[in-house]
Amino acid sequence: MPVYYLVYQRVDAGARILLARKNIYYGGNRHPYFRPHEWPVPLNNAGQIVIPGGNPPQGFFGVQGARREFREEVGINFDDDQVRGWDCVGDEWRYSPGNFVTYYQRVEDVADLVARGNAAIGAHGLRVHAELLHVFAVDSAQPGFGRTAPQLQGDLAAQYNDLGAWHQHHPHPPLNAPPKAADPQKWAGDRMADDPGWYTSSVQYFNQHLDQHP
Numbered sequence: 001m002p003v004y005y006l007v008y009q010r011v012d013a014g015a016r017i018l019l020a021r022k023n024i025y026y027g028g029n030r031h032p033y034f035r036p037h038e039w040p041v042p043l044n045n046a047g048q049i050v051i052p053g054g055n056p057p058q059g060f061f062g063v064q065g066a067r068r069e070f071r072e073e074v075g076i077n078f079d080d081d082q083v084r085g086w087d088c089v090g091d092e093w094r095y096s097p098g099n100f101v102t103y104y105q106r107v108e109d110v111a112d113l114v115a116r117g118n119a120a121i122g123a124h125g126l127r128v129h130a131e132l133l134h135v136f137a138v139d140s141a142q143p144g145f146g147r148t149a150p151q152l153q154g155d156l157a158a159q160y161n162d163l164g165a166w167h168q169h170h171p172h173p174p175l176n177a178p179p180k181a182a183d184p185q186k187w188a189g190d191r192m193a194d195d196p197g198w199y200t201s202s203v204q205y206f207n208q209h210l211d212q213h214p
Contacts, residue, residue: 002100003066004053004202008140009110015140015210016110020073020132022048024159043131051102051202052132063092066103073132075120076113078105087113093213095205102202106213110137140210145203
């Protein structure tokens, strides 16, 4: 089951949230018979603003799975007692509608976590090797947590250009490539327009229940 980990800081206007922008494509090795670093493949929800998370591997459940996904994508380990003691205010609360779970963790300073997270993402080297392009802070008062805000458009445009140049010179994907590798720009562009229900309902639940978790 997908799990998400929303980190926030209380401010006068409500809360400041750590969100991320999904990479357009992934250059690592995720397919048993296919090497995306030899043929870039778009990520699920490519280009969208997202809450860090995903499907944890077998053996990881509940909040431990959500923390693991956050660590994998942002590079900050909330299972570490020192990190929790330094950054966190109280324990997580959650939203569990049945087909996913979102955990909410209050912290002292979102800006500090953003800086540390981007340093960790940058440590991957080439941007295509990181699942997330960037993490940033938005205020909860923004409609949909700024889901439609034109943030990082320059970086996204550069990735689209890179992807277009790659496929211009490599027009035929390997036979064992996933179907979406054949037309990644169209696929990624279509997915950028999607609005996954888990994101919208997680935002709504947070706004409705924030005052119950001072």
